[in-house]
Every structure is written in C-alpha cells, then in structure tokens.
Amino acid sequence: MSDRRNLFNKVWDLHDVRTLANGQTQLFIGLHLIHEVTSPQAFEILRDRNLKVAYPAQTIATVDHIVPTTDQSRPFLDGLAEKMMSAIERNCDEFGVTLLDLKDGRQGIVHVVGPEQGLTQPGMTIVCGDSHTSTHGAFGSIAIGIGTSNVAQVLATQTMFLSRPKVRRIVVNGELAPGVYAKDVILHIIQQLGVQGGVGYAYEYCGTTIDAMSIEERMTVCNMSIEGGARCGYVNPDEKTVEYLRGRPSVATGDEFERAAAWWLTLASGDDAEFDDEVVYNAADIEPTVTWGITPAQSVGVSQPLPNVSDCDASEQTLIKEALEFMGLAEGEPVKGTQIDVAFIGSCTNSRMSDLREAARIVAGHKVADNVKAIVVPGSQLVREQAMQEGLHEVFEAAGFEWREAGCSMCLAMNPDKLQGREVCASSSNRNFKGRQGSPTGRTLLMSPAMVAAAAIEGKVADIREFAGAAV
Amino acid sequence: MTNEVKSVSGACIPLMLDDIDTDRIIPARYLRCVTFDGLGEHAFEDDRKQDPNHPFNHTKFSGASVLVAGRNFGCGSSREHAPQSLMRWGIKAVLAESFAEIFFGNCCSLGVAAVTASRDDLDKLAAAIEADPTLEVVVSLEDLKATAGDLSIPVAMPDSAREALITGEWDYLGQLLSAASAVKEHAATVPYLNAFST
C-alpha cells in the first residue's frame, strides 16, 4: 500500500523521539540556526544550569539583525549592538558553535545563509529563534520559528515539545502573468486566508504555479507563511531542489549525494496523500499586489482601489479604519499613485540573486525620483559578491540607489537603517506592522522587488506592467 | 510546588483590538539587549506615545495582572521579548479571542496563562472593567472559567498547556533533558545524520 502521509507527517514521524500522554511530541531537531537577537538569553539559561550545547555540529550561528550596512568597523557605533555582537561571539566560542560572522565571507540573513550553504535540506526539522524560519520549508523540510526558551531547550537537548499541526494543501495552478511574482502569490494567499487563517496549520504549497517556480521563488512563498498565521510552510522536493543543493558546501558528495537525492524525492507527498484541508487558487487571478494597511493581509491588486469600510465585514471594520487612519490613506482611493519617500530592496523574503537581477533590470537606465531615498541590501555577503561580479551594483548606483552590506537592515530597523517620522516606504520585506521599519509612525507598503524598483523610479506606487522601459 | 499556576487573579486591563503584533507589544529597538531585564516599562511604548488614551497609559489600570485582548493576539515575530515585557509589566494571564501560535508557546514557556474566550464574553468583561477598573478577575485554569463580580465566562486552553501550568511542569527543559538517551538513540536513525544509509 502506498504511503498516504503527506511530506509534513512523514518528516514529523521521522523525528518523533517520544509522544507524551498529553499528545505533545518531543521532536528531534536536525538543524538549529542561531542569530544575535534571540540567543543571548538562551545561552544564559545554559550557563545558569551548567549545561552544554548537546549537538554543536547541528547548530550554526550568523549575525544579521543588528549589523550596520554601511560602516561595519568594530566596535560598532551603537554600543548596544556591539554588546550583542560580543555576546554571540563569546557564546559561540565558549559553547563550540560555528559562527559565520562579519569577517567570515558567508555571513548574511540567517534564512538566506542556510540554503546558500546547503545547510537547509529536504527531510530535516529546522528551527531558529525567528518567525521567518518557515523560509527553509521551500526545500521540503519542517522549518519553524521558536522563542528564546525553546532556543535554550534545543541547544541543550536538540529537541523540543510540539503539538502536531494540521496540514492544509494550498494549490496554485496556472501561469503567472508578466509582472506577477512569487511575492504576489503569497500576498494574495494571505489576503484570501487572512493573517490568522493558518493558525494550527502547516501549509503545503503545490500546483503547477509552484512547480514552475525556482527554489528562490519558493523561498519567498514559504517565507511569508507565518504572516498568514502558519508557523510552517513547505514545498515538496523535486529535481530543482536536488540540483540547487548539488555541490553546495554542507551537502554530501559522490554516492552519498545520490543516496540523499533519492531519499529526498521519496519524501514528497504522493498524489493520493491526505490533508486536513485544501484550497485552490488560480494564478490568472493574481495581480501585482501591494499592501496598504498594517497587516500583511491588508493588500490589493495594484489596479484596485482601497476597500470601502462599509463594504467590509463588520468584524473587520475597526481594524480597517485604524489601518487607513495610520496610513493616511482614504477608503476607495486607488493604491496606484501613493507617494513614497523610501524604497527598500532587501530582507529574507526578497534579497537573493533573482530578486536583485530583476530589480536591476527594471531600474537600468532610469533615475530614482527626487526626494526618494532608495537602498539595496543584499541578503548575504555571497549574494553581494555575486551581484557585484555581475555588475548589478553599478546599475543600482547609476540609478541612484545606495548599495549596502548584507543584513536585515530596514526590514525591522534594529540597525541604523530606519524610516524617519511618517515616511512611506515601498518595501520588498514581509511586515507592514505599525513602527516596523524603525519610526513609530513610519508607513510600509509591501510589494515585490520589481514593484519597489518601479516605485523608486516613479516616486509613487506604479504598476510594473505599465512601467515605461521595462518589458516585463 | 511553587511553579503551579492553577489560577490567576487580580485587576484587568482591556485592550480589545485585533491582530496586535509583537512589534507593537515591544518595538524592535528594545531587542538590542542581552537580558530581558527592564523590558516591562517599554511594553506598547510606541502605541502609548501615539494614543494618550491607550490603556497602558492609564494609572487606573497600572496594577493589572490580567490582559483582555482581541483576535490573533501576539502575531508576527517570534520574539520572546513580547511576553517577557508583558510579564515584567505585571501581566500574569492573557485572555484573548485567539492567539498567534509562537506567542502562545512563548507564554507557556514563561508560565503566563494564555487562555481564550468568545468575543461576546470578552466584550462583556472589558465593559465591566471599564465600568469598574478595580474589579478583581479570577481566571481559573482548573475550572476553565473567568469570574469578575457577577460575570462568569467560560475560557479555553489546550490540554497540554493547561496541564503543564496546573502541575507546575511548564519548565520543559528538565523534561526534555530526562530523555537524553532516547534522543541519542533517535539521532542514530535520522538518515541525514548517518550518511543517508539508515
């Protein structure tokens, strides 16, 4: 009889150390990624209890959230950032954990670095003290974000307690129209299912649209699962997954690689796999999408008007009013044409080579609008290096973008890159929460990197499909 | 055992908004720290500055230990700094229509009781608190009820979390450590740790 378990359940079962009477599973964790923000207190817990890191070889650290993207000389100008940096250096040293630090050449946003190094592989359980750990699901792994107490637990035991979620299959079929990207697909899904639609679920993304996506595009989709409430999202591994991983530094070689690849492919959910729920979308219904509010579900197709409050569900009206007021936008108005002050291309959602290449293609030969500050922050040092080899930095700089060092930067503004006052930012990141980009009153419009590029040039939200000069 | 959380009682603070994210609970600039000390005073800092009427600005609510909130409370980032800041502000229980998952798990790790109730009941409770901020609320995890004066509303919590709080076994680290040898045996069966030959 064929195995009707979906990928999630196969991988879960493989990591089930024991199940408690209350139904919780003690789950073995294959890869634990660490960064400077959510780990210092966890190492403190280990110190207090005189514990070691149980499986240091399965643990790897980098620095991303607080690193400056201009002057990276030490000590950092920000004393608090310097303190956090010293803490992770000391902790990794003392506990025997490999740290990919600024001098390493492989440093970058933790969710860019893991896949790039081939640390992230199908069939693994992956955790990190960061909600966008869902990104790693693009390879067919169970990848979830955890809190600091969990970080301590995983450091000390390589396990944690979890309740098995339900699995919802999200099928997207058809070809994406020109100018519509993976970012638009996930924004559309979140808009349809809501920011809490995924609570209690893992999401399996499948269908011909997802099949046709590159691994980097799949990462963009999985990355934002958490914005839809799903702690974990994944795509079944296929030949593209295998080819992406072949030859990467942390990946097996020779016969062992062939064994690995064969095993990875067996993990994929079969045609008759069982799910707790299923929804189906049509790629043809997805437009370039822009958020206008303060949650990632508050979005519209770029040709659409903002909602009219009275047309919305009564339970949504308070939140929609709050959002419109905060954003300084009027109901029923078109989103296209909304003036912007800042353009940010970066974050673990959209800072990889394919994102930078596409954005560079759009801005080539154009100039950033007067009064718009535009920055590009590559996801990792290796992405940055590759982009520079391809001359992308010159394209961006000629257009008036600043070309920065790798890190999280203005995605959450824990470093010096921040919005000022009520500035409006066209951003390729993943969160438009109030205050997210560093100014309590700053405003964020989420969109694809190509749309950010077009907005930077026009000085306002533009429809990439109509953007002069860029044949999409 | 001192860690047992069978019930939480005290004054309440109502914040009946939906989709309150962890960036709002504790702005990212306060994550530049290596301990959780001092986070309490920054809870909801940016919201408070922009809204003089924010409940966390009112002295009448300043001694509250039960937070009453709306739908999808604690969505967004995994930062444990969020429940830490609420806890250090004085919150011992959060009563909401629903929670984001990671936030809920973080509350469990800290022994903060995160329980759900229906919107109607929460609205009633919030109205009662607005009318009398000194009203004492008792959230009983054993009876799965929250009572305040004449009002008594049913509350819910997943069994595993509830049991952990009631028995005081919400310090999961000790339990996980006790299975160290089973973990080691298990590691020997995971294909990618064994050259894909298991």
Ligand code: SF4
């Ligand atoms: S880029 Fe943004 S979302 Fe991604 S890990 Fe960094 S701060 Fe978090």
